[in-house]
Amino acid sequence: MTASDTKPKRLALLTSGGDAPGMNAAVRAATLVAAAHGVEMMGVRDGYRGLLKGDLSVLSPRDVAGILRDGGTILGSARCLDFHKLEARDQARAILHENAVEGLIVVGGNGSLTGALHLSDPTESDRPVPVMGIPASIDNDLALTGFSIGVDTAMNTIVEACDKIADTATAHNRTFIVEVMGRDCGYLAMTAAVASGADGVLFPERNRTEEQIIDAIVKIVLTARARDERSKRVIIIKAEGVSIPVDRLRLAVDERLRAESAEDYKEVETRVTVLGHVVRGGRPSAFDRLLGSRLANVAVRALIAGDNRKMAAWMPPVELPEEVAQRTSYDPYCWLADLSAVLAETEKLLAGQSPLARWRSQVFDDVEDALLL
Secondary structure (H helix, E strand, O other), X not given: OOHHHHOOOEEEEEEOOOOOOOHHHHHHHHHHHHHHOOOEEEEEOOHHHHHHOOOEEEEOOOOOXXXXXXXXXXXXXXXXXXXXXXXXXXXXXXXXXXXXXXOEEEEEOHHHHHHHHHHOOOOOOOOOOOXXXXXXXXXXXXXXXXXXXXXXXXXXXXXXXXXXXXXXXXXXXXXXXXXXXXXXXXXXXXXXXXHHOOOEEEOHHHOOOHHHHHHHXXXXXXXXXXXXXXXXXXXXXXXXXXXXXXXXXXXXXXXXHHHHOOOOOOOOOOEEEEOHHHHHOOOOOHHHHHHHHHHHHHHHHHHHOOXXXXXXXXXXXXXXXXXXXXXXXXXXOEEEEEHHHHHHHHXXXXXXXXXXXXXXXXXXXXXXXXXXX
């Protein structure tokens, strides 16, 4: 039997979970690389929900020609709680087989890749589907990859917003608390705080109590008010994973400041800006376009070569044992990480128990004297 006999003739790709700038770059590259290898690519509409409806169609190079610069995903995305059920996954496998799909590429985050792992589980079905994952999450909360698609664009969006907020904060000597996305992971808040020159950052990995958080912010504001410089403005970036609501935090900080010095802070009013879903949007940065393209190239070529239950990773942040990840000949900066290992390590990362999570927190502990909290 020749290599061409074993090579899949048709693959499918879906984007799932929260959308991320750069997903379209991955869709485009996957389609073009597959076509270059004589393999047809099908696109699945609306993630796993669309898969269960059999909403698949062929993607041609012409279909993806102009999507590189677009944010979001042309395939759409949706949450699908039904996919937690075995019968739903059996239905998905049957639909893929009926459409002669011989391998599935899943672009998404933790939950999306978990679904892919189940689809390919030989103990769950006698017709497992070969899968390959591509990490896409603006939160950068997937383990064993240095970056996920969408992180760079989201970080730049936050920094740009903070730069603009700093202008009005400086003009009025105000304190602003800027809340950013990130769910259980504080990576975006941490990196954006450094890049924007924020005075403080609140992130869940720090595990501070509400009282400790209020104390820390008040200390920063008091220190800023004692500066010799004309501007007394303060910018605090808060990850949404820090459980205290921003409005309650604002009121508590103002109340404490007035108690500290009623006369000086009689007119103090801390302002809040919640960036919300604006962080997800916008045209992808050059890096996210390249990242999506390169990871998709690796994922498609690996799947065609017979790899299965792996995730294309970008420069893993730690040295990994061979049984967990391997370098590829497809791209010197990309690895293939075992999908089950990715998900297990991601659980530790989100729980703050992984070496990477501890390192991130320790970095900010070490510079707290520089007013990073």
